[in-house]
Structures are given as C-alpha cells and as structure tokens.
Amino acid sequence: RPTGLLEPPIEVRPSVNQIDDLLNEIDKRVKEGGRVLVTTLTKRMAEEMDKYLQRINIKSKYIHSDVDALERVEILRQLRLGEIDVLVGVNLLREGLDLPEVSLVAILDADKEGFLRNEKSLTQTAGRAARNANSLVIFYADKITQSMQRTIDETNRRREKQIAYNIANNIVPKTVKKSIEQIMQQTSVLDIKGFDETKSYAIQNDEDIINIAAEEQEIYKTIPQIEKAIAKTKKLMEKAAKDLDFIEAAKLRDEMFRLEKELEEMKGK
Incomplete structure (x- = not known):
C-alpha cells in the first residue's frame, strides 16, 4: 500500500x-x-x-x-x-x-x-x-x-x-486524509426526498454503464434522446442503491437531475 x-x-x-x-x-x-x-x-x-x-x-x-x-x-x-x-x-x-x-x-x-x-x-x-x-x-x-x-x-x-x-522501504503508515470539499464531492446528494426504492431493474450487462459514462459529456440534440438517457440513468441508479453502492447511486442521481433540468429547458424553448 x-x-x-x-x-x-x-x-x-x-x-x-x-x-x-x-x-x-x-x-x-x-x-x-x-x-x-x-x-x-x-x-x-x-x-x-x-x-x-x-x-x-x-x-x-x-x-x-x-x-x-x-x-x-x-x-x-x-x-x-x-x-x-x-x-x-x-x-x-x-x-x-x-x-x-x-x-x-x-x-x-x-x-x-x-x-x-x-x-x-x-x-x-x-x-x-x-x-x-x-x-x-x-x-x-x-x-x-x-x-x-x-x-x-x-x-x-x-x-x-x-x-x-x-x-x-522506510515507510511510516499514514491515515488517508481528505478535505471537507473532497468528502462533500464524494457524497454530493443532499436532497434525498422522492427516491423510489420499490422498483428494481436487472441490468443484463455492462454496456449500459459504458454508455452512461460516454454520454455524460454528450450534448443531447432531441427530447427523445434526453428522455432515453434519463430512463437509463434511473435504472442504473436504482440498481446501484439495491447493490448498496450508495456513492455510485448518488452520482447517478445527480446526473439524472442534470438531464431532467436539460429536458425542462429544451421543452421550454
């Protein structure tokens, strides 16, 4: 280590x-x-x-x-x-x-x-x-x-x-220290209301995860594209929560909120 x-x-x-x-x-x-x-x-x-x-x-x-x-x-x-x-x-x-x-x-x-x-x-x-x-x-x-x-x-x-x-190797053990900003970034979800844990989805393979990672930087051109990305992100978020991977669930939820905001702005044009 x-x-x-x-x-x-x-x-x-x-x-x-x-x-x-x-x-x-x-x-x-x-x-x-x-x-x-x-x-x-x-x-x-x-x-x-x-x-x-x-x-x-x-x-x-x-x-x-x-x-x-x-x-x-x-x-x-x-x-x-x-x-x-x-x-x-x-x-x-x-x-x-x-x-x-x-x-x-x-x-x-x-x-x-x-x-x-x-x-x-x-x-x-x-x-x-x-x-x-x-x-x-x-x-x-x-x-x-x-x-x-x-x-x-x-x-x-x-x-x-x-x-x-x-x-x-002349190494002295040191505790891993992180700043408040780093901790806040790692667990960046504050608004916890409205999450529905009753639904669960089976993700068949890692393709969706790869797609989400790639799409995070995309600028969506159409409303259907954004709606599809929101649905996919929500599935992954709920699966991460079910698997007790709370940090990943938080990141995915933030991404879903970003997409929903983008969708609202597009519909308002």
Whole structure:
C-alpha cells in the first residue's frame, strides 16, 4: 500500500459486558477524532443500539434496509464530516466504502455463524477500518469460530507482509486524509426526498454503464434522446442503491437531475 497502511489488528473480547467495553472504546476513539462502526445481527438490535447511544449523548445513527437508500449516502457524509461519531448497521460489507475517518470497527456476536458472520463478511467488515493508521477491529464473542480464526489468521499474514514491506522501504503508515470539499464531492446528494426504492431493474450487462459514462459529456440534440438517457440513468441508479453502492447511486442521481433540468429547458424553448 502506498500509504503504508496495515490491515487493522483484530482483538477478540468476551460478549459479557460487551456494551460497557464498547462504550469505553467509543469514548477513546471520539476523543481522538475518530469514528466508529458497530455491526449487529438484526435491524432491531441496530435500532435499539442507536437509541441507547443517543440516550447517553453519543452522536450516532443506524443504517439498514428500511432506511431510504440515498438517505444512507447522507448518513455516511455526516459520519465522515464528524456530525455523527458512531454508525450502527447490520450489513456494512460494501467493498470500496471509503471511510478513512473510521478507526474502530466493533462486531457484536461475532461467533454467531451465518451469512453476516462468515469469513468473507467478517473480512470485509473489518476492512472498513483499513484506511486509518490507528485502526482496531474488535470481535465480541464467547468462542472463536472457524470463520473468525481464518479471518484472524489471514489478517495476521497480511500484516506481517505489510510490516516487512514498510520496514524495507522506510515507510511510516499514514491515515488517508481528505478535505471537507473532497468528502462533500464524494457524497454530493443532499436532497434525498422522492427516491423510489420499490422498483428494481436487472441490468443484463455492462454496456449500459459504458454508455452512461460516454454520454455524460454528450450534448443531447432531441427530447427523445434526453428522455432515453434519463430512463437509463434511473435504472442504473436504482440498481446501484439495491447493490448498496450508495456513492455510485448518488452520482447517478445527480446526473439524472442534470438531464431532467436539460429536458425542462429544451421543452421550454
């Protein structure tokens, strides 16, 4: 890694008194200017955890499938800007989720084997802290499952290689830092009202994505051309939201708004 960042170390801690332990860790991270991700097994647990944190004056929010897809983009922006310190969720697996401010990922019930606690899920969730030099991942569990052990072993293997590389190349790990302007640009959707997540479209291949990328710079000559581009962009936006790729969904929604404005201007001529 060019910044010298290491895979975040993983600690296994008992689930007894896990909330008290987690609160201590949250307090430490927030005082250091970091952010915290907490993953639970169910939506109900995420919501209750969020309510509890807010009751004790910890700035938090939760994300799960009942939260409007593009509202999630706004919540991620708030986390990155420090308007909230803790994000509670069920599925925070999305690879490529760029959250360098996150210095702690806490996984509750890490020993409950299943889709959300298999090796792939644990590895991806832990990776949400991989952009911060002071990162830590905590597995709260009463036993170490095979998935947990494989995740820990693979993490340690990668860390050993990364540490050796850094020493050989005289690299000191540095957190990826981005300006407020860069964060705002990455999550540029403010108006989250009116998005319809009930419709879903199956995109058969990557051709539509390629076309959209090419057409972004086009000046459309006719109303039917713009209407077609709007429909295509909307399909891609809704698919991105369904796939939990909120940043891409935000970009596509902004593009759709631009096209709709262009259509209005053309019709007004």
